[in-house]
Amino acid sequence: MTLNVCSRWVGAVLLACGAAVAAWAATPGHTTDFPLIALTDTTPTRIELGAHLAYLEDPDRKLSQEQASGPLQTWVGMDRTSPNFGFTDKAYWFRFALDNRTDKTQQRLLELPRAFIDDVRLFHLHDSQLITKYALGDEQPFVQRVVQHQNLVMPLTLAPGVHQIYLRMASSGTIEAPLRLWEPAAFQAAAAKEHLLAGAVLGMLVVMIVYNLFIYLSTRDINYLYYIAFVASYLLFWSTLWGYTFAYVWPNEIRWNSIAVPVFIASACVAASLFADSFLKLRRFSRPLHWGVLGLAWASALLLAGSFVLPYQLIIRVNSAMILVVSVVALVCGYWRWWAGARFARFYCLSWTSVFVGVSVLTIGKFGLLPSNFWIDNASQIGVMLLVLLLSFTLADRINTDRSLRINAQAVALAHAQKARASQKALIDSTAQANRELESRVQERTNELHDALEKLQTLNAQLQRLSNTDSLTQVGNRAYFDEALQTEHKRASRQKQPLALLLLDIDHFKSINDTWGHPAGDACLRYLADFLRQKVQRAGDVLARYGGEEFVVLLINSTLGDALDVAEELRADIARLEIPIEGRNLRITASFGVASAIPASLTSTATLVADADKALYEAKHHGRNCVRAAVPRISTRQIS
Structure with missing residues (x-):
C-alpha cells in the first residue's frame, strides 16, 4: 500500500511539472493540431516536448511529408506528457512549431532518448521551404548519425521566425516519443x-x-x-x-x-x-x-x-x-x-x-x-x-x-573423537592439510588477479590506439601522424633512406559546406578518406587526417620522383571521383604539396612538413588541382 501511494504521489508531481511546462510554452495562436513553442532569450535550456506535440496515425506507413501535412489529415493534440504508443505496426507522425522571437539565429538539438526506434525521419520547414531533413534509426550504421550519441539527436538551425517540425517514427517494437529540445551546451553537460x-x-x-x-x-x-x-x-x-x-x-x-x-x-x-x-x-x-x-x-x-x-x-x-x-x-x-x-x-x-x-x-x-x-x-x-x-x-x-x-557437524564429530586420541590426532592432521590447501588456493587466486591486471593493461593500450584515430574519417589523426613521422624520420636517418611527404587539400571545401551543408562536407571527407585508405596500402606508409579538409601521406623509402608519381596518380583519381550526396553526385579536386629528403642532422620533421606545406601553397596559388614539389634541401645525388 505504501509503494502504491508513493507511486501515485510521484506520478502526480510529474504530471504537475508537465502541466507547468505546457502553460509556460503556450502562446496566443497555439492550436491542438500545430502546437507552437516560443523561443526567447529566457527560454529554458531544456524543454520536454511531450505535451506540445500533435500526432497523426499512419496505419499503412505510406504517407509522405506532403501528404501528412495536407488539409485532409486530422491531427490530434497530445493528451500525455510522454507519448508512448506501445508495441504497434503503425507509423506515427508528430509535429510542432518553434517560434524564434529573437533577432539572431539559434541552434537547438532535438533528442529522442530511445535507441531502439527503427526509422526516424525529421523534416524542418521554414516559410514552407524544406530546410533540413534527417533519416536516423537503429537500422542504419551508427557512423551515419549526424550527432555521434547513443540516443537519436538532430541539430536544428533556427533563423528568426516560425519553423515547422515534422517527425515520422516507425518501428517493429514500441513507438515512444519523449522528445526533448536542448541548447547544445546544456545537452553536452x-x-x-x-x-x-x-x-x-x-x-x-x-x-x-x-x-x-x-x-x-x-x-x-x-x-x-x-x-x-x-x-x-x-x-x-x-x-x-x-x-x-x-x-x-x-x-x-x-x-x-x-x-x-x-x-x-x-x-x-x-x-x-x-x-x-x-x-x-x-x-x-x-x-x-x-x-x-x-x-x-x-x-x-x-x-x-x-x-x-x-x-x-x-x-x-x-x-x-x-x-x-x-x-x-x-x-x-x-x-x-x-x-x-x-x-x-x-x-x-x-x-x-x-x-x-x-x-x-x-x-x-x-x-x-x-x-x-x-x-x-x-x-x-x-x-x-x-x-x-x-x-x-x-x-x-x-x-x-x-x-x-558444517561447524555443528564438526563439533559433534569432535565430541565423539574425544573418546579416542588417535581419532583426534587424525582430525587435527586433516585440519592442517585443509589449511595448507586453502593457502595454496589463496596463492592461486592471487596469481589469477595478477593475470587479470596484466590483461587490463593490455586493454588500456588498446584504448590508447583508439585515441590515435580520427572519429570522423576513421583514419589516423594528427597525433598519430606526428608520432609516426618522428619514428620514420629517425629510422630513415639511421638507414640513409629517402622519406617523402604528400600534403593534400580539398579545393574550395568551404563552398561545399556553404552550398551543401556541413553534413555533406563530413560525408565528402569520409568518402575521400575511404578512397585514400584503399590507395595507401604499402607496408610502412602512413595515411592521416592532418586537420580540416587536409590529409597527409607519409611514404617511406621514396624519392621525390616516386612521391610525385604517387601524388599525380592520386590527384587524377580524385578528380574522377563522384561522391553521392542527397541523391546527387559531387565532384571534387585536390591540390598536392610534395617534399622528400634523406633525413640528416640539418633536417627535421618540422622542416619536411614545412616544405610540403609550402609546396601545397604554391599548388593552391597556381590554380589548384595540381601537384607542386618543394625545392630539395639535399643534393640530387642523394635523392636519386
Whole structure:
C-alpha cells in the first residue's frame, strides 16, 4: 500500500511539472493540431516536448511529408506528457512549431532518448521551404548519425521566425516519443552526467561479475555461475537497450543490434530459471516444480534461438512476456520454500520481489499503459540492481548457513573423537592439510588477479590506439601522424633512406559546406578518406587526417620522383571521383604539396612538413588541382 501511494504521489508531481511546462510554452495562436513553442532569450535550456506535440496515425506507413501535412489529415493534440504508443505496426507522425522571437539565429538539438526506434525521419520547414531533413534509426550504421550519441539527436538551425517540425517514427517494437529540445551546451553537460551514471552502473555490474567469478573459482558452486550468467545478460541487455553497445561496441552490426535485446532477454531468463532451480534445491523439494522451472529454462532457450530467425515484432513481445513469467515463477518458488522452512530463501524472495516490480513496471510501460518518466524508464534497472546486490547477499547467506551446519557437524564429530586420541590426532592432521590447501588456493587466486591486471593493461593500450584515430574519417589523426613521422624520420636517418611527404587539400571545401551543408562536407571527407585508405596500402606508409579538409601521406623509402608519381596518380583519381550526396553526385579536386629528403642532422620533421606545406601553397596559388614539389634541401645525388 505504501509503494502504491508513493507511486501515485510521484506520478502526480510529474504530471504537475508537465502541466507547468505546457502553460509556460503556450502562446496566443497555439492550436491542438500545430502546437507552437516560443523561443526567447529566457527560454529554458531544456524543454520536454511531450505535451506540445500533435500526432497523426499512419496505419499503412505510406504517407509522405506532403501528404501528412495536407488539409485532409486530422491531427490530434497530445493528451500525455510522454507519448508512448506501445508495441504497434503503425507509423506515427508528430509535429510542432518553434517560434524564434529573437533577432539572431539559434541552434537547438532535438533528442529522442530511445535507441531502439527503427526509422526516424525529421523534416524542418521554414516559410514552407524544406530546410533540413534527417533519416536516423537503429537500422542504419551508427557512423551515419549526424550527432555521434547513443540516443537519436538532430541539430536544428533556427533563423528568426516560425519553423515547422515534422517527425515520422516507425518501428517493429514500441513507438515512444519523449522528445526533448536542448541548447547544445546544456545537452553536452547533461550527456556527460548521463555517461557518468551509466559508467557507474556498468562498473558496479562488472565488479559483481568479477567478484562472484572469483568466488565460483574458489568454491565451484554452480549457483555462482548461474548468477554471473544472469548479471552478464542483464548488463548486455541494458547496454544494448540504451544504445551504448551500438555506439561503442558494434556500430556497424545492424542485423545483430536489431536482435540483441531479445537475445539477452532470453539468455537472462535461461540463467534466472537455472539459478532458481539450483539455489532453491527444487529437485529435492518438489519434482513437479523442478521440472516446471526447467521447462521455463528450455522455453527460454528456444526463444533465444528464435531471436535469430523469428520476426522482431513477434519475438520481442514473447520475450517481454516470458521475463514476467520467469519473474513470477521465481518469486512464487522462493516464497514457497521460505514458508516451508528454508531460511536461506529470505534474501532470495526480497531480491526477486524488487526485480518483479521493476520489470513489471517497465513491461507495462512498453505496452503503452504507463507514461514515460525517470522511474518508469529505469524501473527494471533499479529493480535488477537491487536484485544483483541482494542475490549476492543471498549466496553469501547460504554459504554462512552451510558453514554453520558444517561447524555443528564438526563439533559433534569432535565430541565423539574425544573418546579416542588417535581419532583426534587424525582430525587435527586433516585440519592442517585443509589449511595448507586453502593457502595454496589463496596463492592461486592471487596469481589469477595478477593475470587479470596484466590483461587490463593490455586493454588500456588498446584504448590508447583508439585515441590515435580520427572519429570522423576513421583514419589516423594528427597525433598519430606526428608520432609516426618522428619514428620514420629517425629510422630513415639511421638507414640513409629517402622519406617523402604528400600534403593534400580539398579545393574550395568551404563552398561545399556553404552550398551543401556541413553534413555533406563530413560525408565528402569520409568518402575521400575511404578512397585514400584503399590507395595507401604499402607496408610502412602512413595515411592521416592532418586537420580540416587536409590529409597527409607519409611514404617511406621514396624519392621525390616516386612521391610525385604517387601524388599525380592520386590527384587524377580524385578528380574522377563522384561522391553521392542527397541523391546527387559531387565532384571534387585536390591540390598536392610534395617534399622528400634523406633525413640528416640539418633536417627535421618540422622542416619536411614545412616544405610540403609550402609546396601545397604554391599548388593552391597556381590554380589548384595540381601537384607542386618543394625545392630539395639535399643534393640530387642523394635523392636519386
